[in-house]
Amino acid sequence: MNLFLAHIQQDNALISNEEAHHLKKVLRKNVGDQILVTDGLGNLFSGEIIAIETKNVVISNLKEFENKQKRSYHLEVAIAPTKQIDRTAFFLEKAIEVGLDAIHPIITFHSERRKINQERLERVGLSAMKQSLKGEKTKVNELIKFDDLIAKYKDFEGQKFIAHCDDTIEKTSLKEALTLNGSYIFLIGPEGDFSKAEIEKAIQYGFKSITLGNQRMRTETAALSTVMAVHWAHQ
Amino acid sequence: MNLFLAHIQQDNALISNEEAHHLKKVLRKNVGDQILVTDGLGNLFSGEIIAIETKNVVISNLKEFENKQKRSYHLEVAIAPTKQIDRTAFFLEKAIEVGLDAIHPIITFHSERRKINQERLERVGLSAMKQSLKGEKTKVNELIKFDDLIAKYKDFEGQKFIAHCDDTIEKTSLKEALTLNGSYIFLIGPEGDFSKAEIEKAIQYGFKSITLGNQRMRTETAALSTVMAVHWAHQ
Structure with missing residues (x-):
């Protein structure tokens, strides 16, 4: 049906x-x-x-x-949209199938893309929801500056993570850092990664500095790996 | 470089x-x-x-x-290629970024697609390897019939899994079934799932019957979730 x-x-x-x-x-x-x-x-x-x-x-x-796909957690991902927007759309579709409550497209220091077609992402999201018979609609937020997002999530009551590849900043494996408190937000940077200043500022705002492992992944793959990590952690 | x-x-x-x-x-x-x-x-x-x-x-x-992306495990995925082959190509690209040793396109009872352009998948695989600077080339195998594949992997020394949605056949959560023995093969069915006969035959051949959770996922998403599960289990 x-x-x-x-x-x-x-x-x-x-x-x-x-x-x-x-x-x-x-x-x-x-x-x-x-x-x-x-x-x-x-x-x-x-x-x-x-x-x-x-x-x-x-x-x-x-x-x-009966909504057989009810999840026991709340998950949001903030992602620097990819130059080829199809890749971000694909992330969104896959993430919705696995389970995602909100996406926040963010503008970061190294972002190549500073504009998005939000209506298109909303269409992709709605279509993925319908196709996978989900009862929850994933919120597609407006493009927001990195600084504004982390300020907005200052008092977020879940776990907050920033994933990055900067070896000069201490970071924990997501697997170790993840505690099953049921509510999560991840920050995923652009191809050129977050700037050192961005990572340090996020840490000040209570985001945990994490690594997704030693595999070199594109932005959309890194974002999807966090969605999958939370999915598997809650199985 | x-x-x-x-x-x-x-x-x-x-x-x-x-x-x-x-x-x-x-x-x-x-x-x-x-x-x-x-x-x-x-x-x-x-x-x-x-x-x-x-x-x-x-x-x-x-x-x-130095190959900083060396993995501690060997992973193969047999997947019924999707009607829109782009979806299978996308799976392959993402799986290579995260870590995959071989893909086996399979023909199953409910397969909509019974032909593939293998050269194209090989090009996608090579390109993903180069882009993510991997030292291992993922083997893109020829299209093979389901029965031939499970027979070929009769004596495979790793863990063998068949993921499906048939509620009349007992299945374990992948998270519980996965033991870190370092070598794995997954069978992922087409949109219409494996047939009951296929699942029963795979079980006879030593494949464990598993569920990937209660989320309704497309073929390529289900396949990617197994690659991510093994990645996260080994972190």
Whole structure:
């Protein structure tokens, strides 16, 4: 069954905008068809299409549908978007399949890319959510400067990590540093890594300096390896 | 410094064919330039280009270059190639960055794709090896039938796993099943999963039945999650 993001009301659900377009024009669903809907907040329902209007699609007979993919942790990744944005999009898609609550595209000192098409990343995220039947919508945040992000997460109650390759700054293996407190944010730098000043500032703001091992990885691979590390740690 | 795959002799190295073309025509290297070469078997050397001939490039003054990415394990993945072959190529690239010794494209009962462009996968593999400065070349095997592969690996001395989603067959979490014996092969099925008969046959041949967790993942994501699981287990 196909999944759609919907506005869930007491007894029915409304599908609007691009989701309604996708349902009507791409998947060519009709009145009477059974579909799955989610509020994007962890809740899934099965239901029946009872009306296809110009702007909205109305779903009724909602029945709770077990969300078998509920995770026991909260995970956010801040990543310097790659020069080839496809690589960042691919990271996002894979990370959503494995489990990710929010992505923060960041501008760093060595960033090659200082603009992003946020709508495109949002489309990739929504599509990955639907394809993998997730009940949670991953938040695609606006591009933010490194300094603003670490300030914003000053009082974050989970574990905060900055992954980097600077051998002059002490760092712990993520495997050792990770304690299963259930809430995490990772900072992943651009191809040229974070600057020394950025790493030191993040450490001041309570981010733990970590290494992802001795393998040379691209930005999107490093980011994905943190998502996988948390996934495996929680199995 | 750029890395090239070479035939290493006692005191010098020969670069031929496409690697020579890449060095001459794409990267426009000249006599006197310093480069890195590898035999693809774990050994890296720095050296100097002393001759650019029609067919070969000759490298001299070889000095051992520390392979900081040596892994303590051997890993092979057999994967049913995805309908969109880009997804399999992406898996291969990411897996090589993290660490992979061999890929086996397999034909399974539910496979949508029963042909592959092996040369393309080999090019992707070589490119990922060079880009991430690995000293080991990942073997891209020919397409093989599922039954032939499991028979071929009957006496494999490492741990053998088949990952699947069939709830009627007992399976263990990979995290619990993985013992760090240093050598592993994983079987990853197509979008429609392995057939029950395939899973049962693999179990007869000594493959452990495993689950990768409750997250719904595409084929290439599932494959990558096994590569990441082994990477993290060995950190």
